[in-house]
Amino acid sequence: MHRGGVLAIGEFSRLTHLSVRTLRRYHDAGLLEPAIVDAASGYRYYTAEQIPTAQVIHRLRELDVPLPDVQRILRSPDPGARAALVADHLRRLEAELDRTRAAVVSLRRLLQPAQPPLDVELRAVPATTVAAVEDDVALDDVLAWYAGATAELDAAVDAPTGPPGGLYDNALFEDGRGHVLVHRPTAAPPRVGRVHPVTLPAVELAVTTHAGDHDDIAVTYGQLGSWVVANALAVAGPVRETYLVGPRDTTDPTTWRTEIGWPVFRVTDR
Amino acid sequence: MHRGGVLAIGEFSRLTHLSVRTLRRYHDAGLLEPAIVDAASGYRYYTAEQIPTAQVIHRLRELDVPLPDVQRILRSPDPGARAALVADHLRRLEAELDRTRAAVVSLRRLLQPAQPPLDVELRAVPATTVAAVEDDVALDDVLAWYAGATAELDAAVDAPTGPPGGLYDNALFEDGRGHVLVHRPTAAPPRVGRVHPVTLPAVELAVTTHAGDHDDIAVTYGQLGSWVVANALAVAGPVRETYLVGPRDTTDPTTWRTEIGWPVFRVTDR
DNA sequence: ATGCACCCTCCCCCCGGGGGAGGGTCCAGG
DNA sequence: CCTGGACCCTCCCCCGGGGGGAGGGTGCAT
Incomplete structure (x- = not known):
């Protein structure tokens, strides 16, 4: 079992609280190479110096760091x-x-x-030309992207003629990635950096207002969806949000108001 | 696409922000049965009333609730x-x-x-008879079990002759389940409820002391393991912890002291 | 009637593990 | 030196909760 301070896998397992199976997997993945591998028998032998490394891996895995990322962390010498x-x-x-x-x-x-009933309004919106920033974005990155885009937009637009808004492609929610556009209405949209004029097409919108922060905005989306179906309409195009009152106006989230507009068309009943 | 307020899977997907694939999976799993399934074509059709259910599932999944548990939650009418x-x-x-x-x-x-070097002492411990509570416990349940067992122990032992301690089977860490024993030394161990006398065998212990709360006690374990190997010893039996200073004594975690004793035997060098 | 978006099933892949089969190795005791 | 048992090896399948893609059927507007 012992040859001069070298540990068989079972002993190393006991010392690191990693299962034997897992240690073998880490070897295969190149994460934690045993100090010695007996060429004839395939036996893995570890040294005491490898215990801290094993522990680092263990903690990183507890934080759900993927194995390739763990490897990257271990390999970075600095x-x-x-x-x-x-x-x-x-x-x-x-x-x-x-x-x-x-x-x-x-x-x-x-x-x-x-569930309190939802106030929904059907509103015909004409085509509008606005200053916009748009991109294809992954769902996970939307918040960060949004922060950057609005900052750039705010800097580029001097005289907005209304509150800011956003268009969110359905693919964003279905596939986790889609086209996103944030905009601000203004008389003469500039062309600076990522900011450029965009003409939003005319649509008929089913509109409701969500109160408070966006933690539970998905619930309001669902209720709006129910209303749309109940009124024999179908969804047509990216959802439009308008930020009537938001963090830019007040720090009290209970006063925030977000208008949600879902483009719809009337279903010919049959 | 539409038949009287009934939604095809794509439309329902757009309304609930659940992917088509996922909706099909939920159907197969019996989580969310479409209102109508066309017998000839296999097409799934949903109604607006199913949107809230879909949303509940979505949120539960975001909380990593396993599908069977989601089903249990949905099925419970109360x-x-x-x-x-x-x-x-x-x-x-x-x-x-x-x-x-x-x-x-x-x-x-x-x-x-x-890394500050570790103070380790090799200590011969004689066999001792103590009042103990013991059981086979899963790693996840150890904390809850420990709380119950110590409470029972404290109530049963009037005149302890030392601080409380615990024995933890290696299998607990290797397989996620193992034998656990908490004890308190006393002159005449009683036999009340789960509390009973146990004679802990004599062992040689590699002993060190961990300072502070147990968040990083695994690190101290690793350092003790390194020391054990470096001193040509091997692990033999369940680890022994002694709670010199703990939450029972003071609420300040920085003053807590836990003695860790790893039973060892000398490796005949070869 | 034709195009095309939509829908179907089926199979394989991902991750990070666990279970178990079937077989080789190490080493202490006799 | 032999034997038994603990230990180790590889290999394959399984899990959960999805995604990708092939290959083929349907619904419906023009």
Whole structure:
């Protein structure tokens, strides 16, 4: 079992609290190579110096860092770069936590027995030319992208003639990636950096207003969807949000108001 | 595409932000049966009334509730029972969050360039008879089990002759389930409820002391493991912890002290 | 009647593990 | 030196909750 301070896989497992199976997997993945592999028998032998490495892997895995990322972290020799990669992951965990919190809020509202009825208005919107920033964005990156885009938009537009808005492609929610556009109406849309004029087509919108922060905005979306179907309409095109009152206006989330407009067309009943 | 307020799967997907694939999977799993399935074509048709259900599923999945549990929640008609099941899951999320926090603390300590050397003592411990509570426990349940067992132990032992301690089977960490024993030394161990006398065998222990709360105790375990190997010893039996200073003594975690003793035997060098 | 968007099923892949089969190795005791 | 048992090896299948893509049927407007 022992040859001069070298550990068989079972012993190493006991010392690191990683299962034998998992240690073998980490070997195959090139994450944690045994110090010695007996060529004849295939036996893996580890040294005590490998214990800290095994522990780092263990903790990273507890944080759900994917194995390739763990490898990248271990391979980066500079402690600074290593810390940066770890911090990067911690930010991702934080974002996930936010999503979890939002899901809990939504769920609470959904499970409430009495759902207040929704005020929905059918509104014909003419074609409008606005200053816009647009791109193909992954769902996970939408928030960060939105922050950058609005900042650029705000800097480029001097005299807005209305509140900012956004268009969100359905593919964003169905495939996790889609076209996103944020805009601000203004008399003469400039062309600066990513900001450029865009003419939004005329549409008929089913419009409702969501109150509060966006944690449970998906619930309002669902209710609007129900209304659309109940009124024999079908969805046609990217959803339009208008930020009537938002964090730019007040820090009190309960006063925030977001208008949700779903482009619709009348279904010829048959 | 439309037949009297009934939605094809694509339309329903757009309305609920669930992918078509996922909706089909939920159908197969019996989670969300379409209102109508065309017998000839196999086409699935949904109604607007199913949107809230789809949303509940979506939120639960965002909370990583397994599909069978989602089904259980949906099937429970009583809102109270439903809320209890959800609350149960939220507790599990909370526990996971604790583990994540601990992993971050451990990682921070592991990635610190300078590791202070560990004070380890080799100590021969004679056989002792103690009052104990023991059971086979899953790793996830250890904390809850420990709380119950110590409470029972404290109530049963009047005149302890030393601090409380615990024995943790290696299988607990390797297989996620193992034998756990908590004890308190006393002159005449009683036999009350789960509390009974146990004679702990004499062992040679490699002993070190962990300072602070247990978030990063795994790191100390690893360092002790390194020391054990470096001193040509091998692990033999369940680890022994002794809670010198703990939450029972003070609320300040920085003053807590846990003695970790790893049973060892000398390796005949060859 | 034709085009085309939509829908169907079926199979394989992803990740990070676990279970178990079937067989080789190490080593202490006799 | 032999034997038994603990230990180790590889290989294949399974899990959950999806995604990609092939190959083929349907619904409906023009």
